[in-house]
Amino acid sequence: MELKQKLAVLADAAKYDASCASSGAAPRNSLGSQGVGSTEGMGICHSYAPDGRCISLLKVLLTNFCLYDCLYCVNRVSSNVPRARFSVDEVVQLTLDFYRRNYIEGLFLSSGIIRSADYTMEQVTEVARVLREEHDFRGYIHLKTIPDASPELLARAGRYADRLSINLELPTVEGLQALAPEKDASGIRRSMARLRLLIDGARDESRPTAPRAAAGLPPKPSAAPPFARSQSTQIIVGADPADDRTILQTSGAMYASYGLRRVYYSAFSPIPDAARTLPLQAPPLEREHRLYQADWLMRFYGFEADEIAGAPGGMLDLDVDPKLAWALRHRERFPVDVNRAPRELLLRVPGLGVKAVERILASRRSRRLRTDDLARMRVPAAKVLPFVVLADHRPGRALEASSLAARLRPPPRQASLFDTAPP
């Protein structure tokens, strides 16, 4: 098969994976080398697909042949999609060619499971090894690890990759048993636990900085990271009956248990040649969007899963963002005095993001904040005002009004951003 055709098949197979971020790598560059590549902490989105998702990496499968029969997956053994397999060198060349043209930040490689978990993991790792060792490639590499591959292989993969990930795919053990009977739910968690121990171990080792190059010389740049700095996972939303609360509880526990950098939520998407047992529906993109917002609240705003998805039924409100929904359910906690309240309370005000709260805390030292200060901070005043007290503003009875919720409910719209903080 021609390279172009393979690329078409193997990019098609990879497009259902939501993870895309290329940030969080240890900073490095190619100065003083003959190679190319750098990472500066923050990743760059080099393009956007018409689905609104960022393209920052060459995201492909090494092969879409797979032994497993996970029903939600287009690559399952029983699916009739066309199959292809890249050679190690083909992926290496594509990565380098795309990188040199500044199309991408690096590579995100995963694979269907062929022969065995260990064999597959070895092949995936080999691509990263050749890029690093033979081409001195210093760009970003994210490898999808194969659940329950041997600890030695995980350790090897982590020496070449900036990030490793294992997809949880379904939030509950029952969901996995029903839709991915050959997958071992505990095996996935075990792999995450192993990765965490390896990532933590490498971090502890690298702390006492080894003597670098001779005094006066710049530190010797190294092509490979000492060990992947982070791991992430993906949860498919809407393929099984798990509610939002269950999903967020699972995420919360996984952030704490495995130090995950990100959990990606991927609205279950219609796939070609879907399994008979999986009735297809239009993808709940809005639900995915709300989950990202809720996840954001857990990571940066001190919310717990149970608080956010606390409404009866365990589902997030689709009409309003989860922070506003929480505030409407807890009006007794408002209004919050912008000129006096501690950070934790300010962070709970709908419409105030982390940056706005920092600015408020800084500005409070020299002025009493008024309504027009909010406007200058570019926060959505209509959303904030009912919940706060300012030098020249009290919400009065607006907060109790039963029409408040209706007023703040925006007209229905298509979810717009892939991954955003609730404003």
Next chain:
Amino acid sequence: MSWHDATLAHAADVQGWRDTARGLLARRVPPEAVAWRVAGDAGAGAPAGLFDAPQPAAQPPIPPASPAHQVPAAFITLAEHALLHSEPQRFALLYRLLWRLVQEPALRHDSLDPDRVAAEALARQVRRDMHKMKAFVRFTERPTAHGPRFVAWFEPEHHIVDAVAPFFMRRFTGMHWSIVTPRRSVRWDGRALAFGPGARRDEVVAEDAQEALWLTYYEHIFNPARLKLDAMQSEMPRKYWHNLPEARLIAPLAAQARQRTDTMLSQPASVPQRRRPALPALVDGRSARDAAAGCLDCPHARHATQTVWGEGPATASVMLVGEQPGDQEDLAGRPFVGPAGQLLDRALADAGLDRGTLYLTNAVKHFRFELRGKRRLHKSPGQRELQACSRWLEQEVAEVGARRLVALGASAAQSLLSERVAVSEYRGRWLERPDGRQVLVTWHPAALLRLPPEAQAPAYRQWVDDLAQIARVSQAH
């Protein structure tokens, strides 16, 4: 008031602005009296009517900066970006801000001051432009006599070429490249950056052999069931499209998306091409360990990593039973590897016992925890867990066959003896189970770790004494 003419070498002359501003400040020239301009850029930035004004006053030499002129580091960063904006008034605005920062100390805390807000807006737009340049520059490869050369055309909105060039140098060190814009260009030959004048688009743009592969990738990584053009455009505005090869696919892909999705949804499930035989059903008669690995009888098993089964020789005559795995045990899948385990190791050594001859396990097999933000806090097992899990413990006891059991802590004692036992009361004593096995009750190492420091040493000695009894009975055995 006399005019001060401040002329900068070029539009991105940040260093020139800094030197000039420092000099003006030292001479106490107020912002209203300065006319900023860029050499060769007639009149830009000059207040109206400037050219009717008298010639600038003769300027005395610049005195060194005085400590009174220290400004916050954040201002320097802000200025470095804002000064690259294409807005003609930027030099004056930044000088006014600098002047005011020196005159009004409170200003450095007031992030809502209108001048600051305006300068930050400029800086933000410049940073966005720089970011987009890093993202949307597209190199095309040209063969030359000295190997390939990579050339790109880009149209920034602001004067950012000098500021962004080092990024491309760090990233593409091993390549020879140039980036050309309408006003300025930069070239890297593997050794140094060289800046030059701008050029026209048609002097630069060419197609690249790899472009077809890139377009193939772009077309196939897009999921038609998720069309969201608005989201895409907010991140990749149209003004960049004409320089991005993939952008010409957007319209056709979007147009087909709905139909492709509908086709997918309406297609009946097909008959699978090939089937793998179903995995064999789990066989009976496997060990309790394998069976327990799938146990979900308690709610927390869903969030724990794994069942942590016991460890030690299958023929051990003594079995130590703790409460439940902790954070480290949960991750590693082995009992007693965390802080409590390390204390136990020490005590066993002090009691003259070899950990390798003992079988170590826990009454409850899953880590039960409570979330506190991103931390997992140990939560003691309740009745329900102890009861649910006791069948696994009993199977383990039966499989190992140890005659002597050591209950570390109350939970283990309760599980082994099927009744609540006060450790403080029965500590150091052997109790008999209905099946004839002997149970020694003593503390759990985690309990010792929780004692106040002054109580730890005596308690540790008692504990080692208790454990030493095991050594005696196993020798007598």
